[in-house]
Amino acid sequence: MVTEEDKMEINTKIEQNITVIEVSGNLDGNTAPVAQEKIMPLLISGCRLVFDMGKCNYISSAGLRLLLVIAKQLDRVGGTGAYAALTQETNDVMKITGFDNMFISYPTVTEAVKSFGKI
Amino acid sequence: MLRVDNYPTHKYKDFGLRHGKPLPFGASLVPGGVNFSVFSRHAASCELMLFKKREPEPYAVIPFPDEFRIGNVFSIIVFDLEVEEIEYGFKMDGPFNPEEGHRFDCTKILMDPYAKVISGRDVWGHDPDWQNVYQHRARIILDDFDWGNDRPLEIPTEDLIIYEMHVRSFTKHPSSGVKYSGTFAAIREKIFYLKGLGINCVELMPVHEFDEFENSRLSPVNGERLMNYWGYSNVGFFAPKAGYAATGKFGMQVDELKALIKDLHGNGIEVILDVVFNHTAEGDERGPYISYRGIDNKTYYMLTPEGYYYNFSGCGNTLNCNNPIVRNMILDCLRYWAAEYHVDGFRFDLASILGRAQDGSPMHNPPLLETLAFDPVLGKCKLIAEAWDAGGLYQVGSFPAWGRWMEWNGKYRDDVRKFLKGESGLVGAVSQCIQGSPELYRWRGTTASVNFITCHDGFTLMDLVSYNYKHNEANGENNNDGSNDNNSWHCGWEGPSTNPAVNSLRRKQIKNAISILMLSQGVPMILSGDEIGNTQFGNNNAYCQDNEISWIDWTLVEKNAELLNFFKKIIAFRNAHPILRNGLHFQNGDYMGTGYPDISWHGLKAWQADWSPYSRILAFMLCGAYAKQGQVNDDFIYVAMNMHWEMHGFELPGLPTGKSWRIFANTDMQPPDDIWSLGIEKELEDQKEILLGPRSVVITVGK
Numbered sequence: 025m026v027t028e029e030d031k032m033e034i035n036t037k038i039e040q041n042i043t044v045i046e047v048s049g050n051l052d053g054n055t056a057p058v059a060q061e062k063i064m065p066l067l068i069s070g071c072r073l074v075f076d077m078g079k080c081n082y083i084s085s086a087g088l089r090l091l092l093v094i095a096k097q098l099d100r101v102g103g104t105g106a107y108a109a110l111t112q113e114t115n116d117v118m119k120i121t122g123f124d125n126m127f128i129s130y131p132t133v134t135e136a137v138k139s140f141g142k143i
Numbered sequence: 144m145l146r147v148d149n150y151p152t153h154k155y156k157d158f159g160l161r162h163g164k165p166l167p168f169g170a171s172l173v174p175g176g177v178n179f180s181v182f183s184r185h186a187a188s189c190e191l192m193l194f195k196k197r198e199p200e201p202y203a204v205i206p207f208p209d210e211f212r213i214g215n216v217f218s219i220i221v222f223d224l225e226v227e228e229i230e231y232g233f234k235m236d237g238p239f240n241p242e243e244g245h246r247f248d249c250t251k252i253l254m255d256p257y258a259k260v261i262s263g264r265d266v267w268g269h270d271p272d273w274q275n276v277y278q279h280r281a282r283i284i285l286d287d288f289d290w291g292n293d294r295p296l297e298i299p300t301e302d303l304i305i306y307e308m309h310v311r312s313f314t315k316h317p318s319s320g321v322k323y324s325g326t327f328a329a330i331r332e333k334i335f336y337l338k339g340l341g342i343n344c345v346e347l348m349p350v351h352e353f354d355e356f357e358n359s360r361l362s363p364v365n366g367e368r369l370m371n372y373w374g375y376s377n378v379g380f381f382a383p384k385a386g387y388a389a390t391g392k393f394g395m396q397v398d399e400l401k402a403l404i405k406d407l408h409g410n411g412i413e414v415i416l417d418v419v420f421n422h423t424a425e426g427d428e429r430g431p432y433i434s435y436r437g438i439d440n441k442t443y444y445m446l447t448p449e450g451y452y453y454n455f456s457g458c459g460n461t462l463n464c465n466n467p468i469v470r471n472m473i474l475d476c477l478r479y480w481a482a483e484y485h486v487d488g489f490r491f492d493l494a495s496i497l498g499r500a501q502d503g504s505p506m507h508n509p510p511l512l513e514t515l516a517f518d519p520v521l522g523k524c525k526l527i528a529e530a531w532d533a534g535g536l537y538q539v540g541s542f543p544a545w546g547r548w549m550e551w552n553g554k555y556r557d558d559v560r561k562f563l564k565g566e567s568g569l570v571g572a573v574s575q576c577i578q579g580s581p582e583l584y585r586w587r588g589t590t591a592s593v594n595f596i597t598c599h600d601g602f603t604l605m606d607l608v609s610y611n612y613k614h615n616e617a618n619g620e621n622n623n624d625g626s627n628d629n630n631s632w633h634c635g636w637e638g639p640s641t642n643p644a645v646n647s648l649r650r651k652q653i654k655n656a657i658s659i660l661m662l663s664q665g666v667p668m669i670l671s672g673d674e675i676g677n678t679q680f681g682n683n684n685a686y687c688q689d690n691e692i693s694w695i696d697w698t699l700v701e702k703n704a705e706l707l708n709f710f711k712k713i714i715a716f717r718n719a720h721p722i723l724r725n726g727l728h729f730q731n732g733d734y735m736g737t738g739y740p741d742i743s744w745h746g747l748k749a750w751q752a753d754w755s756p757y758s759r760i761l762a763f764m765l766c767g768a769y770a771k772q773g774q775v776n777d778d779f780i781y782v783a784m785n786m787h788w789e790m791h792g793f794e795l796p797g798l799p800t801g802k803s804w805r806i807f808a809n810t811d812m813q814p815p816d817d818i819w820s821l822g823i824e825k826e827l828e829d830q831k832e833i834l835l836g837p838r839s840v841v842i843t844v845g846k
Contacts, residue, residue, distance in 0.1 A: 053196070053228040085393035086227045089285070096287075120328040121395045122288060122402030 048079035051087030071103035078109035108136035149174035163218025169257025180218035186235040230280040244441030251432040259284040267386030300590040308671035316694035323389035341714035344413040349374040369687035413487035421496040426459035455534030488525025495532040516545035540583030560630035579664030592665035604673035614681030625684030654810040674710035675699035721770040722777040741769035749796040779845030785835040811836030
């Protein structure tokens, strides 16, 4: 049964040649596998992605793990990506657990998109 | 490449299964699935219980098919599990016959003894769901931490300065100024402080998963909830305490602790874990079934011939450490922490229990201790024994060592404390302490001795000079708990005082204590908070106090800046002078023909120590030519200790031509003249004699 909490949506749009992937709803044990299935094909060599997490209400440990999997996969395939609008807590967790070195995060989508200009 | 070995061969309901691998024990990821393996010698059957996170009822119960048991090991591979979303446990059926040692109960859900992550107490102090039949829940770990170039630091043992701390106490106080107080993450925010202090090793009181609610009760004195605060009572040996992690609620405590260790290493600080292998949280026959009791009681615990629990730990049961199965579990556990967490060493709580045979008798060559001493993975780890137990075995100086084991030197603590408070007859004993206790460790070197004056057990250093008696009423045991042999002296008034003379004397005594500790050969250990005069308000056994009694008050950094400054400088002095960190004992002789012995003893007259039973004064001189057995050159160091309540003049021993005595510290002086900075010690006007105030220590450098 799909409940309200299980809802999670992924929408993509292009902004200044960069693919912005908006993740909305809850990213937890139920939705993370679905999200992973949808996002992984986008992680290809030379890709430039911004993950807009501003409408993501809740990220569980499984969701956190997915964010890491994405970061690692990007590194592996030679793509670039950044997270935007993560909550302070999620950013803190990444730092506290030592994963921040593989994890690029900006306060807003605009700043994340802009960051690609510097690369 | 398509693998052909990772497909199920058996089916149970919707689950694909395959013969498991008996080793390693625990839950391990294998292609396509998870390998579960658990030992039980006496169980007749075993079931694997799978839960969605935190759910009271399992979503699956998978019996181990009979053909999946090899020897005494049940193992099974289950395919297609959402490893991050589940928890697992076992049910074991077997005899319930306490006289024979068996206590199987097929209604109990049992945690895996090898569980690497344990949930159920995810956030410290949050009331658990007591209705949940599975309280301490095994989870499966993903091993994806990036250690970069990190490795255990392998600091030479003689160069260590250990700082013993409780993870929660260190930063829980509101004054700590950290974001996630009381956690592993918070310690990282204080690394600058630890570096500034100059220590190079932290010893963490137990960080294995324990239950802070074990024996929880309300204090009859103030109504506060008393907890199993220190955590000397393991639920699981392989899992870090979730409640110590800011990310425990996400189940990321493993990564958080690893990130802390990596960060400490990056700052030149080693990590020693205080490990408790003497008992478990299951208590005696009245205690709960968590794991071991229901998996194989007779193997895991020492039992009387009638099947009751031996209680050498003082905590209800005793882990059967020299049973080969348990021995291997301990070895697996320590290897895991050394290899996966890059831990630099271990301090073994009540380690003498590890040398007891299965019937409780002390062994001559305990195989467990020997195995640990020679184990390849643990080959560079520091191994420190608390060389006694609650069953009366006291092995300070005689703990089986094989050239590896160090000991908490309890005799050092007692002798130095008595000397500090002005007891007579201690001069000989203190001369031993200064030398790294050769009477105890002649053939083991100075590094066998971990010197300490205070540790978590007993008074803090400030309380040692502020209380004659323990004040443990808040523990709710009518002040009957905790040691009565504190060798403490309150400097004229019991407890906090407004008398400047009393407070000044207390500060001086603290400086005397840390000076003696830092000038002694061996490995010094400081209790966290002593450097800022932290108090536990006279409580010398704060094992149950999750409040201001235990929490370090960071406002003292400012209030007692004088003490902190003294600590920093005396630690820097030790770090700067290799003659204070010799690995081998002094020979009390001029074996290099320098004209001076490596160490010499003095009194009010140079070269004439007063060894009489009434003496309260002692001075010694170290000749820097003998630093590291002559491999490096150092200055002369002369230290005079006057523990008499009168002032005395000490004749200074003569130095070679061209050298002169410079004062580094004089605990009788007020700041800033109490201690100088390295390299700018002030040359003494009088090179023949120095006056020592009552109860004070003077340190001079000859160069």
